[in-house]
Amino acid sequence: MSLMIKRxxxxxxxxxxxxxxxxxxxxxxxxxxxxxxxxxxxxxxxxSDKSFEIEVAAPGLKKKDFTVNVENRVxxxxxxxxxxxxxxHDNYMRKEFSYRSxxxxxxxxxxxxxxxxxxxxxxxxxxxxxxxxQETVAQPAKKIMxx
Numbered sequence: 001m002s003l004m005i006k007r008x009x010x011x012x013x014x015x016x017x018x019x020x021x022x023x024x025x026x027x028x029x030x031x032x033x034x035x036x037x038x039x040x041x042x043x044x045x046x047x048s049d050k051s052f053e054i055e056v057a058a059p060g061l062k063k064k065d066f067t068v069n070v071e072n073r074v075x076x077x078x079x080x081x082x083x084x085x086x087x088x089h090d091n092y093m094r095k096e097f098s099y100r101s102x103x104x105x106x107x108x109x110x111x112x113x114x115x116x117x118x119x120x121x122x123x124x125x126x127x128x129x130x131x132x133x134q135e136t137v138a139q140p141a142k143k144i145m146x147x
Contacts, residue, residue, distance in 0.1 A: 040102050052112060052130045056104070059124030066126055068119045070108065075117070077128065078103040 044055040056077060058066075065079045080101040087094045108114060108130065116131035 040104075043104060045106075049132075051132055052109075054106065054128040054130070056126040056128070057124065058102075058121075058126055061121075061124075063121040066119070066121065068117075068126075068128060070114050070117055073108045073110075073114065075106045075108055075128065075130065076103065077105075077126070 042057045046053040046055070054075070054077075058079065061079055061081055065081045067076070067078045069076050078101070081099070083098045085094075085096045111133050112130045113133045117128065119126060119128045121127075
């Protein structure tokens with residue numbers, strides 16, 4: 001679909017007309033990047049002597065929106081959230097729906113204890129802590145007496 005572009009005396013197009021023209025001139029409108037509703041948050045992974053810490057930036061969500069589980073040495077983090085806003089006035093009504101979800105998976109190294117996984121959500125950041133296995137303390141060398 002194509003619209004006629006009308007320019008003013010200076011050869012310039014009004015900014016709103018430019019926006020409308022760009023909006024309708026693209027035959028692949030629904031494939032455009034801004035129509036993509038996928039949501040993949042940024043993730044940081046930190047390692048210390050005792051654990052791994054995975055931070056997931058997910059502002060605007062609630063603690064109850066998250067699912068965190070470990071299965072077959074794989075950590076799965078996912079969320080789904082739905083929102084509906086309705087505004088009504090004398091002459092009009094506006095209703096908006098939004099839905100977003102994501103899922104991330106991480107392989108757990110052998111030296112991590114699958115049973116020692118904890119998670120906390122604070123100020124828009126989900127933090128998942130994976131404790132490393134306690135290594136057996138090395139015994140001091142023992143002198144063997146020869147008889």
